[in-house]
Amino acid sequence: MSHSTHPAKEPKGHEAGPIASSTLPIHLRAATLDDVPALVPLVLRLKSLNEEFDPLLKVRKDAEKMAAEVLTRDIKDPEAIVLATEGVGADKDRIVGVVRARIRERPFYAPEREGVILDIYLLPLYRRHGVGEYLLEEVTKAVKAKGAGVLTAEFPIQNHIAASFYNKRGFRPTMGLYSRPL
Amino acid sequence: MVQATTPTAESPPRPRAETVPPPEDEEARTGALGERALALARFYQGKIETVPKVPVRSLTDFSLWYTPGIAHVSRAIEKDPDLSFELTGRWNAIAIVTDGSRVLGLGDVGPAAAMPVMEGKALLFRYLGGVNAIPVPIAIDTEDEFIETVVRLSPAFGGINLEDIASPKCFRILGELQRRLPIPVWHDDQLGTAAATIAGLLNALTLTGRDIRTTRTVLLGAGAANIATARLLIALGQDAHLLTIVDQKGILFAERDDVDSLSLRNTWKYHLALTTDGGGRRGTLAQALRGADVVLAASRPDPTTISPAAVRSMAPKPIVFALANPVPEIWPDQARAAGAAIVATGRSDFPNQVNNSLVFPGVFRGVLDARARSIPDEIVIAAARELATHAQDRGLTPEHILPTMEEVGIFPHIAAATAETAVRLGIARTRRTREEFYAHALEVIQHSVHLATRLLEDGLTLPMPDEPPGGTRGTR
Numbered sequence: 001m002s003h004s005t006h007p008a009k010e011p012k013g014h015e016a017g018p019i020a021s022s023t024l025p026i027h028l029r030a031a032t033l034d035d036v037p038a039l040v041p042l043v044l045r046l047k048s049l050n051e052e053f054d055p056l057l058k059v060r061k062d063a064e065k066m067a068a069e070v071l072t073r074d075i076k077d078p079e080a081i082v083l084a085t086e087g088v089g090a091d092k093d094r095i096v097g098v099v100r101a102r103i104r105e106r107p108f109y110a111p112e113r114e115g116v117i118l119d120i121y122l123l124p125l126y127r128r129h130g131v132g133e134y135l136l137e138e139v140t141k142a143v144k145a146k147g148a149g150v151l152t153a154e155f156p157i158q159n160h161i162a163a164s165f166y167n168k169r170g171f172r173p174t175m176g177l178y179s180r181p182l
Numbered sequence: 183m184v185q186a187t188t189p190t191a192e193s194p195p196r197p198r199a200e201t202v203p204p205p206e207d208e209e210a211r212t213g214a215l216g217e218r219a220l221a222l223a224r225f226y227q228g229k230i231e232t233v234p235k236v237p238v239r240s241l242t243d244f245s246l247w248y249t250p251g252i253a254h255v256s257r258a259i260e261k262d263p264d265l266s267f268e269l270t271g272r273w274n275a276i277a278i279v280t281d282g283s284r285v286l287g288l289g290d291v292g293p294a295a296a297m298p299v300m301e302g303k304a305l306l307f308r309y310l311g312g313v314n315a316i317p318v319p320i321a322i323d324t325e326d327e328f329i330e331t332v333v334r335l336s337p338a339f340g341g342i343n344l345e346d347i348a349s350p351k352c353f354r355i356l357g358e359l360q361r362r363l364p365i366p367v368w369h370d371d372q373l374g375t376a377a378a379t380i381a382g383l384l385n386a387l388t389l390t391g392r393d394i395r396t397t398r399t400v401l402l403g404a405g406a407a408n409i410a411t412a413r414l415l416i417a418l419g420q421d422a423h424l425l426t427i428v429d430q431k432g433i434l435f436a437e438r439d440d441v442d443s444l445s446l447r448n449t450w451k452y453h454l455a456l457t458t459d460g461g462g463r464r465g466t467l468a469q470a471l472r473g474a475d476v477v478l479a480a481s482r483p484d485p486t487t488i489s490p491a492a493v494r495s496m497a498p499k500p501i502v503f504a505l506a507n508p509v510p511e512i513w514p515d516q517a518r519a520a521g522a523a524i525v526a527t528g529r530s531d532f533p534n535q536v537n538n539s540l541v542f543p544g545v546f547r548g549v550l551d552a553r554a555r556s557i558p559d560e561i562v563i564a565a566a567r568e569l570a571t572h573a574q575d576r577g578l579t580p581e582h583i584l585p586t587m588e589e590v591g592i593f594p595h596i597a598a599a600t601a602e603t604a605v606r607l608g609i610a611r612t613r614r615t616r617e618e619f620y621a622h623a624l625e626v627i628q629h630s631v632h633l634a635t636r637l638l639e640d641g642l643t644l645p646m647p648d649e650p651p652g653g654t655r656g657t658r
Contacts, residue, residue, distance in 0.1 A: 049442040124436040124445070124456055161446055 026131050028138055031082040031098070036071050038095040039084060043067045046121040053156035056179050071100070079103045081115075081142045085122065085135065097122040099135045103146050111149025115139070118154055136169060212508070218648065225647050229301040230308065230317075235271075264611055267340060267553045274550055274626070276341040277318045278303050279332055284348040284371075287483075287507070293319030296346060303345060309634060310593055311543030312626035313550060315343065325351050329358045336363050340550050341557075343542070344369040349406040350448040366549040366557035372410035374538030377545070377562045378584070379411050379478060379503060380418070381569035382536050385583040386476075386501045386524040388574075395419045398474045398497070402467060402488070402511065403481035404429040409450050411478060414566070416457070417559055426461035426470040427454055429481075433470050435460030468492055476501040479511040487511035493520035502526075505536050524580045533581040540585060541565055544593040547623045548600025553611030561603050568592075568599035597623035 074080035085097030100119040282296035300317030307315035444452040504510035526534035598620035
């Protein structure tokens with residue numbers, strides 16, 4: 001994955017926030033091991049949100065350590081992708097977004113290889129500027145390069161904003177994950 | 183609440199209680215009023231009724247008021263639905279709709295228990311604004327059911343007043359209904375309170391020599407009223423970077439832990455978290471107030487919420503609106519002793535009462551008279567400005583930044599300002615000059631007051647059974 005800069009969509013007038021001056025020259029790159037400490041809080045924010053949807057998504061006490069472990073593993077793993085988004089202005093050297101995806105084999109279905117988005121998170125001030133869409137485009141390219149013929153996304157079923165994000169971009173629900181505590 | 187005077191008669195502002203009433207007296211007084219209200223409710227069995235406004239001399243008149251003659255009127259409206267505003271009472275009828283989910287300070291009491299409150303509101307609409315307001319509490323489970331129900335009721339009405347609906351669902355309900363209905367939809371807890379707050383604030387800024395564009399403002403509480411107030415402030419030129427919203431969790435900023443949750447559960451508050459980003463501040467109310475010019479508090483009834491020390495930490499000549507009811511966030515004398523230049527509360531026994539009742543009767547009179555198709559923020563701001571102007575006309579002082587409820591003469595003025603704005607925005611179904619709107623509003627309101635007075639004088643409205651004949655009727 002090469003470095004790239006994306007002139008994200010011009011924000012709408014009524015949504016103009018503190019950083020919405022013109023376009024967002026967002027810088028997206030493959031994460032390195034040095035990025036892990038900065039990525040962990042973003043992943044934890046996402047997991048804390050998920051916790052609100054269902055008691056079975058309660059965040060573990062050691063989640064911070066686990067996030068670091070998982071990110072470290074996936075940054076090294078050729079069957080995974082971790083992209084980091086750098087901010088603009090005062091946030092220039094700060095990581096403000098992350099997307100993590102893994103390649104899964106599909107033994108019974110074609111296409112055989114699936115890219116699955118496991119974490120995608122952007123700090124609030126960077127939303128509504130088309131940055132999420134850019135993250136999705138880049139992760140799509142990356143999993144395709146690894147031979148994936150289908151892209152999926154996992155998120156809590158009650159997260160209607162996520163559902164709407166993917167619905168608008170050509171995704172449809174295909175599999176369900178039903179849970180009960182034991 | 184309001185003296186039975188004609189709307190043009192205005193009494194001077196009355197002397198104010200400067201001392202804080204002991205809480206036990208307040209409770210005793212509220213308890214006594216409650217007992218009496220219950221006894222009177224049992225006696226009157228409802229506060230409003232429908233009365234014919236056409237002559238009915240015998241049953242033959244019904245061939246005009248009803249079938250067969252009335253079929254012609256129906257056909258005319260079928261051809262042009264907007265004629266329903268000319269040929270029926272729709273032009274002056276609104277529904278007061280609630281699900282009973284946040285009634286007064288009582289909480290979720292349900293639609294039936296909300297009815298006495300809605301009847302009271304209908305009475306205020308009628309008496310102060312000459313509006314025929316029909317209480318419609320509805321039994322509803324979801325927001326979508328609520329919205330659908332109101333949409334289906336709307337052909338009977340020239341406007342919809344949403345009442346006592348819990349936050350945050352009130353935002354989506356108001357937004358959706360405003361989008362879908364061709365008539366004004368208003369939520370008093372948001373817009374009425376926000377308009378009265380803005381009116382007072384504009385005068386307070388003038389008195390203390392401030393420009394809203396450079397004012398550092400703190401909103402304490404992020405409920406229905408303050409969310410609307412924040413939006414109107416920004417529309418008026420408030421710099422969002424100088425606006426700090428504080429709730430139970432402290433200063434609201436874009437990266438606060440609960441902001442992701444807000445994006446799903448309270449889009450409006452989420453949006454303000456992003457646009458204000460804490461006004462550049464982080465931390466608690468104390469941090470927010472340091473150096474601030476204005477605090478608009480609509481939070482919880484606890485007089486220790488804002489400390490005198492926090493007021494002292496504000497900019498010189500700070501403006502303090504402590505609007506929680508029945509007990510403000512800081513007692514006015516304490517706020518003044520701590521340096522507050524101007525203090526407003528939600529109570530009538532202190533100077534500068536911020537009261538939504540100053541707003542809604544005139545606003546509805548105006549949008550109904552203009553046959554308006556909607557009620558955008560420009561109208562809310564026009565009403566606020568008119569209210570502010572009216573206080574200016576009588577002389578602004580730190581103790582007089584808003585008209586009082588005794589000044590019933592303001593309502594036709596607010597109506598005219600509102601209606602004129604609707605015409606200017608191109609959302610009115612009728613065109614009249616401001617003077618014509620004023621004259622019409624005055625006539626309708628005076629008719630309403632006259633009718634109420636005559637019915638009482640003639641004994642058709644029964645006197646209150648717990649008062650001696652010719653007793654204290656019409657006074658406080």
